[in-house]
Amino acid sequence: MTLADTEIAPPEPPRYVMFWRRYKRNRAAVLGLVLFAVVVLMALSAGLIEPGDPLRRAGDPLTPPFVNWATPLGTDQLGRDVLAGVFYGARISLLIGVVATLVAIVIGVVIGALAGYFGGWVDDVLMRITEAFQTIPNFVLLLTLVAIMGSKIEWITLAIGIVSWTAPARMVRAEFMSLRNREFVDAARNLGVSNTSIIFREILPNAMPPIVVYASVIMALSILMESALAFLALGDPNYASWGNMIGQGRAVLRSAPYCAVIPGIAIILTVLSFSLLGEGLNDALNPRQKK
Amino acid sequence: MTLHMPPILVYALRRLAQAIPVVILIMIGTFLLLKLAPGDTVDALVGDMGGADAAFIARLRAEYGLDQPIWVQLWRYMVKLASFDFGWSFVYEQPVSTVLMERLGTTLMLMAASLSIAFTAGIALGAIAARRAYSATDNLISVLGLVFYATPSFFLSLMLMLVFSVKLGWLPVGGIKTIAAFYTGWDHVWDVIRHLIMPTAALSLIYLAFYLRLMRASVMEVADLDYVRTARAKGAKEGRLMIHHIMRNALLPVITLLGLQFSTVLGGSIVVETIFTLPGLGQLAYQSVVQRDMNTLMGIIFLCAIIVVVVNFLTDLLYARLDSRIELA
Numbered sequence: 001m002t003l004a005d006t007e008i009a010p011p012e013p014p015r016y017v018m019f020w021r022r023y024k025r026n027r028a029a030v031l032g033l034v035l036f037a038v039v040v041l042m043a044l045s046a047g048l049i050e051p052g053d054p055l056r057r058a059g060d061p062l063t064p065p066f067v068n069w070a071t072p073l074g075t076d077q078l079g080r081d082v083l084a085g086v087f088y089g090a091r092i093s094l095l096i097g098v099v100a101t102l103v104a105i106v107i108g109v110v111i112g113a114l115a116g117y118f119g120g121w122v123d124d125v126l127m128r129i130t131e132a133f134q135t136i137p138n139f140v141l142l143l144t145l146v147a148i149m150g151s152k153i154e155w156i157t158l159a160i161g162i163v164s165w166t167a168p169a170r171m172v173r174a175e176f177m178s179l180r181n182r183e184f185v186d187a188a189r190n191l192g193v194s195n196t197s198i199i200f201r202e203i204l205p206n207a208m209p210p211i212v213v214y215a216s217v218i219m220a221l222s223i224l225m226e227s228a229l230a231f232l233a234l235g236d237p238n239y240a241s242w243g244n245m246i247g248q249g250r251a252v253l254r255s256a257p258y259c260a261v262i263p264g265i266a267i268i269l270t271v272l273s274f275s276l277l278g279e280g281l282n283d284a285l286n287p288r289q290k291k
Numbered sequence: 292m293t294l295h296m297p298p299i300l301v302y303a304l305r306r307l308a309q310a311i312p313v314v315i316l317i318m319i320g321t322f323l324l325l326k327l328a329p330g331d332t333v334d335a336l337v338g339d340m341g342g343a344d345a346a347f348i349a350r351l352r353a354e355y356g357l358d359q360p361i362w363v364q365l366w367r368y369m370v371k372l373a374s375f376d377f378g379w380s381f382v383y384e385q386p387v388s389t390v391l392m393e394r395l396g397t398t399l400m401l402m403a404a405s406l407s408i409a410f411t412a413g414i415a416l417g418a419i420a421a422r423r424a425y426s427a428t429d430n431l432i433s434v435l436g437l438v439f440y441a442t443p444s445f446f447l448s449l450m451l452m453l454v455f456s457v458k459l460g461w462l463p464v465g466g467i468k469t470i471a472a473f474y475t476g477w478d479h480v481w482d483v484i485r486h487l488i489m490p491t492a493a494l495s496l497i498y499l500a501f502y503l504r505l506m507r508a509s510v511m512e513v514a515d516l517d518y519v520r521t522a523r524a525k526g527a528k529e530g531r532l533m534i535h536h537i538m539r540n541a542l543l544p545v546i547t548l549l550g551l552q553f554s555t556v557l558g559g560s561i562v563v564e565t566i567f568t569l570p571g572l573g574q575l576a577y578q579s580v581v582q583r584d585m586n587t588l589m590g591i592i593f594l595c596a597i598i599v600v601v602v603n604f605l606t607d608l609l610y611a612r613l614d615s616r617i618e619l620a
Binding site for chain 1: 312313316317320324327328329437438440441442443444445446449450452453457551554555557558559561562565576577579580581583585588591592595596599600603
C-alpha cells in the first residue's frame with residue numbers, strides 16, 4: 001500500500017468534460033457530429049462562400065457536374081446552380097427541423113407532464129387525445145393542415161411540429177409517472193412548493209435526458225417530412241429545398257440523374273448525422289442504460 | 292355474468308371500450324378540420340354550378356343544415372360518419388365512400404406486402420446481428436440499417452426507377468397493371484406483382500431498418516436474462532434456444548410497434564403511390580389536397596384511422612395471447 005492510495009481522489013472533471021468523454025467513446029457518433037458540423041457550416045455559409053441565388057439561372061441548363069467551375073455540381077433544367085441549391089437547402093432543412101422539433105417538444109412536454117403528474121381523469125383525457133392524434137397517419141394529417149393553412153414556410157414548420165408531438169408526450173408522461181412519488185418530489189411538496197414549480201423545476205430536469213435523445217429522432221423525421229412535402233410540390237416555392245430539387249430532377253431523371261441524386265445524398269447524410277448524434281447523446285446522457 | 296366469460300374476451304371488450312372515445316375524438320377532429328378549411332359544401336356546390344343568387348344559396352345552406360348551431364351540425368356529421376357516409380365528392384362526382392372503396396384494395400395490398408417483408412426481414416436480420424454482436428456481420432447489418440433509415444422513400448423510389456426501369460428495363464415505371472393488355476388468370480396476378488415490386492421495396496426499407504434496430508436491441512436484452520442462461524446450462528442447443536426461448540420474448544416489443552407503425556406506413560404510401568401512379572388511397576389523398584377536395588380528404592383520414600384502430604386492437608390481442616405476464620381480467 002502506497003501513500004498515493006490514501007490520498008483524496010482528484011475532483012471529478014466538469015460535467016461537459018465527462019459528457020464529451022462518454023460521447024467520443026462511440027466512434028459512429030463522432031462521425032455523426034462531423035457530418036452535422038458540415039451541414040451546419042453549409043447552412044451558415046450559404047450565400048457567403050457559395051455565391052448566387054439558388055433559384056436564379058447561373059449557367060447553361062443541364063451542365064453536368066465538374067465541367068464548369070462556376071457551377072461545380074452542375075445545373076438543372078432551368079440552369080439553376082445545384083451546389084447553391086444544396087447549400088440553401090441545408091439552411092431550410094435545419095431551420096424547419098429545429099423549429100418543428102421545438103414545437104413538438106414543447107407540446108409534448110406540457111401534455112405529457114400534466115398527464116403523468118396529475119394522473120386520474122386528466123391523464124385519461126390527455127391520453128385519449130394523444131391516441132387519436134397517433135391514430136391519424138402523420139403525413140395525411142400534415143397534408144391536410146397544409147391544404148388548410150397554405151404552403152408558407154411558417155405554417156409548414158408549425159404543421160410538422162403539430163403532427164410530431166405524440167411520442168415525446170408519451171415519454172414525458174412515463175418519466176413523470178415514475179418520478180412523481182420519489183422522495184425529492186415529496187420533500188418539495190411538503191415544503192409547500194406549487195405544482196407548477198414541482199413540474200417544471202423539480203421533475204422536468206430529471207425527465208429531460210431521454211427527451212433530448214429523442215429530439216434527434218424528431219429532427220430527422222421533420223427533415224424527411226419537409227423534403228417529402230417539397231418533393232410533392234406542396235412546399236414553400238420561395239425557398240430552395242432538397243426535396244423540391246429531387247422533385248424537379250425527376251423530369252430529367254433519364255438524361256441528368258445527378259439533379260436528383262446530389263440533393264438525395266444530402267438528405268441521407270443529414271438524417272444519418274442526426275441518428276448517429278442521437279446514439280452518442282444516449283451514450284453520454286444515459287450511461288447506466290444497457291447497450 | 293362476467294365470471295363465465297373467458298378472460299381474453301373480457302380483455303377484448305375492455306380494450307374495445309377504450310377505442311370508442313378515440314374514434315369519437317377523431318370524428319370531432321375531422322369536423323373541426325372541415326370547419327377550418329376555407330369554403331363549405333354549399334360553396335363547392337355553387338362553384339360547381341357556376342354561381343347562384345343569394346336567396347338560392349341561403350336555401351341550399353338550410354337544406355344542408357349549415358344554418359344550424361355548430362353542436363347540431365357536429366352531431367349530424369358524427370351520425371353520418373358512423374354509417375360510413377362521408378358526403379359527396381365534387382371532384383369525382385360520386386359519393387366519397389364509393390371513391391374510397393375503389394382505392395382501398397390497392398393500398399391494403401401494398402401495405403400488406405411492405406409490412407410483411409419489412410417485419411420478417413427486419414426481425415431475421417436483427418436477430419442475426421444480435422447473436423453476432425460487434426462482429427463484422429453485425430457492423431454491416433447495422434450500417435445498412437442506419438442508411439436505409441435515413442433514405443427518404445421518394446428518393447429510393449426514383450433510384451429504383453432509374454436502375455430497374457430506365458437502365459435495365461426490367462420493371463414497369465408505374466400503374467397497377469399493364470393498360471390494354473387484358474391479362475387473365477395467373478398472367479394478371481404476375482402482372483400486378485411486377486407492378487408492385489418497386490413500390491413495395493421503396494415503402495418497406497425504412498421500416499425494415501426500424502424493426503432491425505428494435506429486434507437487435509430486444510434480442511440482446513432477452514439473451515442476457517436468467518432463464519436463457521438456465522436453459523443453456525441444462526444443455527439446450529443454440530438453435531432451439533434462439534427459436535423457443537429468446538425469439539418468443541424478444542418479439543413482444545416489436546409486435547407492439549407493428550400496430551403503431553401501421554399508421555405511419557399508411558402516410559408513407561402517399562408519396563410512393565403518387566410516384567408509381569398506383570390508384571390507391573395515398574394517391575387519392577395527394578390529389579384531394581391539390582384539388583382541395585375536403586370531403587374526400589376527411590373520408591380518407593377517418594377510414595385510415597378506423598383501419599389503424601382495428602389493427603391496434605388486433606395487435607393488442609395478439610400481444611395479450613403471447614405475453615403471459617399481462618393480466619387479462
